[in-house]
Amino acid sequence: xxxxxxxxxxxxxxxxxxxxxxxxxxxxxxxxxxxxxxQYFLYWQNSRDDEEIECEFYIKDENGRNMGCRFxxxxxxxxxxxxxxxxSSRDSLIQxxxxxxxxxxxxxxxxxxxxxxxxxxITWQPPFTSHVDNIKCxxxxxxxxxx
Numbered sequence: 048x049x050x051x052x053x054x055x056x057x058x059x060x061x062x063x064x065x066x067x068x069x070x071x072x073x074x075x076x077x078x079x080x081x082x083x084x085x086q087y088f089l090y091w092q093n094s095r096d097d098e099e100i101e102c103e104f105y106i107k108d109e110n111g112r113n114m115g116c117r118f119x120x121x122x123x124x125x126x127x128x129x130x131x132x133x134x135s136s137r138d139s140l141i142q143x144x145x146x147x148x149x150x151x152x153x154x155x156x157x158x159x160x161x162x163x164x165x166x167x168x169i170t171w172q173p174p175f176t177s178h179v180d181n182i183k184c185x186x187x188x189x190x191x192x193x194x
Contacts, residue, residue: 052142055080058087058132061144065121065154068177074106074115075132075144082138089116090131093150094124099131123150123178151178159187 056078063073077085089102106115127147134141159171169189173182 052134052140053080053082054142056082056085056134056136056139057142057144058134061130061132061146063130063148063153065123065150067157068175069119069121071118071121071150071153072106072115073102073118073130076114077112078134078142081134081141082136084138085112085134085136085141087113087132087134087141089113090133092129093122094126094128099129121150123154154178 058075058078061073061075063071065071073089075087077087089105090099091102092099102113102116102118104117104119105113106117108114127149129145129147131143131145133143154176156176157174159174162169162171171187173179173185179185
């Protein structure tokens, strides 16, 4: 596909993580050939039925350029979420960047809860998550160290 805008002006290294069940951080780097005054804007759509919304809480660099976004109340849906970052500059057209992301793949899970050790029997409860109903989906790794 042909994208309008100057080559090398779209953002690079876009990534997002979800943590503490409903918080999400997304970050990116400015395009290597983007003009100095380029400002970027992130829009996302959680599912096809949701509205596309702009980031409410931008993370800015020392020059005031938007380099990331914080989201407060993210729901993990079964389908992929759509992310779009476009830019504006007085000097030239800026290429956009877009990506579909499966949100459960970027979630950092909480540790298992209420771990108890009784001689050689170790028990725990699954971590908190907003989207896994079947606890058989989890895999655990135990590291035992003598102190």
